[in-house]
Structure formats: C-alpha cells, structure tokens
Amino acid sequence: MFGRRLLVSELRFWCDPSWRRFHSSIVSFNNNNNNNNNNNVVISQLKYSHDPSNCSLFCPVPQTMGKSPVHLSKRSSSSSSNSSSSKSKNQKQRGRQSYRFIDQTRVRVSGGVGGNGSLSMYKIGRKHKKRPDGGHGGNGGSVVILADPNEQSLKWTQPHVIANAGSHGGNQEKHGRNGRNVILRVPCGVVVRRVLEPDEYWDFEKQQAQKLVQTYSTSGDTDDDALNEELRAWQEERDDAIKPQINDSDRRAGGYLASNDYDSDDEDDDLDFNDDTYYFDGNDDPDEDEYSYEHLPQAPDLSFTPWGEREKVEIADLNEPGSFIVVARGGRGGVGSSIFASRHGPLPPPHVLSQYAKPRNGETAMLELELKMIADIGLVGLPNAGKSSLLSAVSRASPYIAPYPFTTLNPLVGYIEYQDGFRVCAADIPGLIAGASEGRGRGHQFLRHLERTKALLYIMDAAAMDGRDPIEDFQTLLNELSAYGNGDLLNRKCLVVANKMDLLLKEEREEIIGLLQEKAVESGLLMKTNVLGISAGATGEGLAQLTKAIRNAVSQNKQ
C-alpha cells in the first residue's frame, strides 16, 4: 500500500494500543508526506478509533515474536460504515440482518513452503580447509481451522489460503524462521470435508481396485457383460460400505490433526473389510482364477461418486469452541550444510548437499465447509407464522419482520436470558414450505440447521392471515420434518405454539388449540406442554408461560 498511489479523504483505523510501532510509523509516514509535494499519498484526515467495527483498516494482532499466526475471519474484510446516522430505522434493521451469511463454502488451503537450507562453507585459516556452517531453512506455516464462538458466518476473502513460507537458512549456522500459521476462524458447528482430487483415494483397497480396473480396461475388447455387471455391483456395494467416519481416537484434547485421517496409504485404517466378501472378481475363493480380465470391453465407470462430483471425506466436526484441525501442514525446511560439520570423514559431494538443502512444499487440500448451527431450540413454521416476531419478543435479537413471506432468508440466533443467568439459544429458521425436505424453497439448507437443536418449537399462524389453515400448516411441517434425513427430527422434544391469538375470539381460540392438540397427540410428538396460545407480535400474551416451557424443554440436556 505504501508504494502505491492512494487518495483517501478520511482514513480511520484501529490498532491494538500495545503495538506502538504501528502508531508511530503511521504518524511519521503521514508527516513526511505532508512536507513533500511529490507525495503519492494524500491523507486529509487521520483518525484513531478504538472500535474495530468503525475503521477502514483492520490491524491484526501485534506481532510479538514474529511468529504469531495470521487470523482470517469476517473481521479481516470489514469496511467502514460511518454514514449509518443517515439511515432510516428499516434500513438499519435490514442492514443488521442482511449481513452476508454463508453457511457452505469451499476453500483451497496450502501449507507454506519450507525455506532453503544454506550450503555455506567457512574457510579455516589460510589452508584450503572448509567447515560447513550453513543453517537449516525454516518450516512453512500450516493452515488451521479453529471453531470460534464469536464468528457467525463462513466468510473470508481468499478462495485459496496459503500459509507463509519459512525463511532460508544463512551462514554461521543461522537457521531460517518458521513461516507463520494461518488460522481460519469459523463458527462452532462447522463440518470440514476434504474434497479429493480425481486421482486421490480415501482408502487403500479402493485405490488398488481402481488401478486394476484401469489396467484391464486398456487390454482389449470382450463381450463379457456379466463381468462388467458384477464389477459395477461390487463398486456400489463398496461405496455403501465405505462411509468414512472420524475416529474418536484420532481426536486429541483441544483439537486433532487431519493429516492422519486422509493418509491413503495408511494400512492401519479402521475400515475393516472382509476379503471374501469384497474380493475383486466376486468369487468366494480368492485363489480361484475363473475369469480372465485380459479383454474387458472398455474402461468401466471410473467415477465412484455422481458425475461431476469428487469424493468427499469428512475430516472434522468442529462443534466445540476452541476445537481445531490442521488442514494443511507446512513443508519442511531444507537441511543446511552444518549438519555434516560434526561428522567424521569427507563431506558429501555438492550435488548431494544441494539435494539436502531443498525444502519441501506444504500440503494442499480442497475443503468444503458446512455450517450446522448449534442452537438449543429451533423455531419451525411456515412463512409469516411469526417466528421472527417471537424471537425478537423473547430475546435481544432484532430480525427483520414484515407481513410478507420469506422475510427471513438466513437463520438467525438469539439468546433467551433468564433472571438467574440461564440462557437458551434459539434459532429462527426461515419459513419452510411443502416439499422442503426435497429441497424446495432452499429447504435442505434450512432444515440442516435443525439437525443439532435439542428441541423444536412448531409455530403456526392461528389467525390464518395468509388464508392458510393452521392445522394443515402443522401437518405440512410434520410431513417435511419426517421426510428429512432419517426422520429423526420428529423424535425431538417439542413445543407447539399457536400465534396471533390477539386476532381470534375466545371460542375460536379454544377450537384451534383443541384441534392442534389433537393433531400433535395423533402424530406422537414428544410434547413438553399442551399447545400454547401466544401473541408474539402484538399483545405479548402467553410469552411468559412459553419462555418457562422453553427452559423446561432444553434444560434437561444443558448443564
């Protein structure tokens, strides 16, 4: 930035007060340029702010030992928003809610390359004697993904994150500095999957089989369709059997290393296969060479996953604050010549030394990150049922509320706080529609966020303001939840709520609540209380009773 032309009318930046060098360098930089007419940088106003959200430049954590990691999170791309005073209330509300929420993304990560080892030789006296004194290169930095409760969205600017390279070694046994790690901060509840390259394989057996198939497929023509059919069946069977799981023993306190998980050559893998069952030619007896593979017709289907999709392997589930995974390790630094100094005998020849001095590249991986929100209770309902109104009535969250469907487009979390300090995290899920379990109306993306909730709150518009029948709405919700995944969502503890009671007469209220109650009992829901009538967006009736019931529903699972 300093070498380039830059015109800034007002520059605000925040920096950690303990990083004094940054303060002074900016101030002197500004002064120098003001005295110089040919300056490239014009700063008319320079402001310090202690509020990170109100700045043009975000200055990362001070670099104390030269090794502090680079933190990548949504804050690193924050920009100033100092014209907020002129915004209307609605715009403000919209702005607050419509921050860019990303719950699924892909990122390529690469560890830093190591530094070169030095080949330096120290001349001893006048004789032509030399002593090797080259230092080792530093190791490249690694890329780490860390679950941080302060993050809300999977947002960062780079599609390819590369950790810093290690420095080169020098003479006099000066070893290079290790590259800085990059820490990608993600919200809690992120599932990390590694997307394998077309030539990468998760397990050894599959790799061997694939090689075999490729070899035979190039050998010639045959009409042995039965064999092909068998091969295909075998592949399908194998694919079902190979459901890679994260092994608990791979996890360590505070985190775990990914690299062990995706080592395709690791023969100690947990996945046990019965050789008899999965023997390549489908025979019970592996020794019996009944088929000749020399003339298979054409290359069999090489893709083990649907067309265009590459194999994905789940390598971590970062569901606890502070849990982390090293997704790309940095390359090792080159070995300096000094390693041979204490050895007896002649030095290795120069070409061998330079081989040693070469650093290694860091690991590279393509990752898919998917956020599954961790909330205690999920608010489920059709559009306009009043989910956001309820969340804003019982918590400090301020979702956008309006009388049209699909006002809420992204899940939003709010905390219901009780007088004794107990807190319940509630997630407002965007409205579901019929067919959501098949993906209609982004249904899959929304239902995914319910997977980790401890309890569900079904909310219906009892006044039928949109002309829908609340009982039918309830049935739609039950259908969609039972059809999603393995239908497990219906077995959660739940509360059933009829909203907009203020618009109904006394008899109508009783009738609606009675019908909903009947339907809930009929469906076998694990209800914590009877159906509750509330008015979340108008009078606030029934909310006190509801918050107690919510606490009751989630507290058994919570310490």
Ligand SMILES: Nc1nc2c(ncn2[C@@H]2O[C@H](COP(=O)(O)OP(=O)(O)OP(=O)(O)O)[C@@H](O)[C@H]2O)c(=O)[nH]1
């Ligand atoms: N009269 C009355 N209106 C309500 C009540 N609760 C919500 N509303 C109104 O219903 C409309 C929809 O409310 P929202 O909270 O946005 O509904 P939602 O379920 O979040 O809707 P989506 O985000 O579109 O799924 C708004 O106009 C609210 O003012 C209530 O208790 N009584």
Ligand SMILES: [Mg+2]
């Ligand atoms: Mg809403």
